[in-house]
Amino acid sequence: MTDIVDSQTRSRMMSRIRGSDTRPELIVRRYLHACGFRYRLHRRDLPGKPDLVLPKHRLAIFVHGCFWHRHEGCFYATSPATRKDFWRQKLDTNAARDKQQQGKLISSGWRVLIVWECGLKHRLNEIQTVAEKITSPDVLDEWPERPPRVRHANPPSA
Template sequence: MADRLTPEHRSWLMSRVRGKNTTPEMRVRKAAHALGARFRLHRKELPGTPDLIFPKKRLALFVHGCFWHRHPNCKKASLPKSRPEYWHSKFAANVERDERVRVELKARGWKVGVIWECETKSDVELRQRLQAVLSSSGEGSSTHGEN
């Protein structure tokens, strides 16, 4: 199936995609604050500029979009039908960068957690997921289930 949008309109639409202060990130921040967790935002001195860091726990937390970061087994991680070779290489580079950042943060003594966009839809589920990430200080919360 061909793209229903013109290349110009698709380009404009993609330019609207934000890297920080996204809706899922704002939901995570609100939930973390409600849990009494204190955090800092977008620390550029850390690899990957984590969305939230919890300094006392030395936990770097990323709020990943399922589409861009390829959440395994998630329906939001679909492949666009136009230019599939471009998208395969784009997504592979994103996943590779995520892994490289995770390894570098761990080498610096940080724990790494990921909350996926689809995990932020329900306030109750998000709160449970965030409590699990915070209480385990990152164990079992990495991108692919290993830490």
């Protein structure tokens, strides 16, 4: 299947994808701030440069997009139809790097919480679960625990 836009348009579209200050990340930041949690953003001295760091709770929070970080079993973790080998390698490398960075954080005494984009799209009314997980003793945790059951023929726009 060929791309529906020309290469210049696709390049422009892809260049506008943000790596930080994304909509899901801003939702989590606003919620945690409203709950009274204080955090640091994108600490470069920690492995993987977590999106949010709560030093008081020794917690690193990653807000992952389901597509880029390969949320297993998620509707949004589809693979592109064009350049399959390129995308498979790129996305597998992202997932492997994530696991490696999380392992480094855990081995240095940090707890890790991964918040998935799909959880924010479909379970926004349950976001208080994220705040509860901050005080949880679990070393590695994810929210939502499993992909959402909601399946759309055309996914809703964020």
